Amino acid sequence: MVAVEKAEAPAPRRADPAPVEVRRYRTMRMLVTAYCTCEICCEKFSGAGRTSIGKNANVCDGVAADPKLLPYHTLLEIPSVGLREVDDTGGAMRQDAKRGIVHIDVRMASHSAARQWGVRWLEVKILK
Numbered sequence: 001m002v003a004v005e006k007a008e009a010p011a012p013r014r015a016d017p018a019p020v021e022v023r024r025y026r027t028m029r030m031l032v033t034a035y036c037t038c039e040i041c042c043e044k045f046s047g048a049g050r051t052s053i054g055k056n057a058n059v060c061d062g063v064a065a066d067p068k069l070l071p072y073h074t075l076l077e078i079p080s081v082g083l084r085e086v087d088d089t090g091g092a093m094r095q096d097a098k099r100g101i102v103h104i105d106v107r108m109a110s111h112s113a114a115r116q117w118g119v120r121w122l123e124v125k126i127l128k
């Protein structure tokens, strides 16, 4: 990852968003949602108990992202969450990436915790 000075994420409302180049930034404004391993959050994947890279999904130290934007094992520092490693993915993250939005999904211990988090736009640090 190349270290450059802070820069804003592309504005998602632009008519013709430029391709997102996450790796050029150290800090990015991201859409941050939360999920748990339940059927509501994970649908057909809920029974797997594993993230998309085979990690135990019940360990709440990971985050889902589009691995094309934020490769697996990328370390993020998320305000009021802390350090999280990209270890999972989801359709919503990949869909939003196509619209120029960097969307991450924080894995939480319970569905109520995930619901309580809601939807936030946060400045997220990309550490490595």
Ligand SMILES: [Zn+2]
Pocket (backbone or CB within 6 Å): 035, 036, 037, 038, 039, 040, 041, 042, 110, 111, 114
């Ligand atoms: Zn859930």
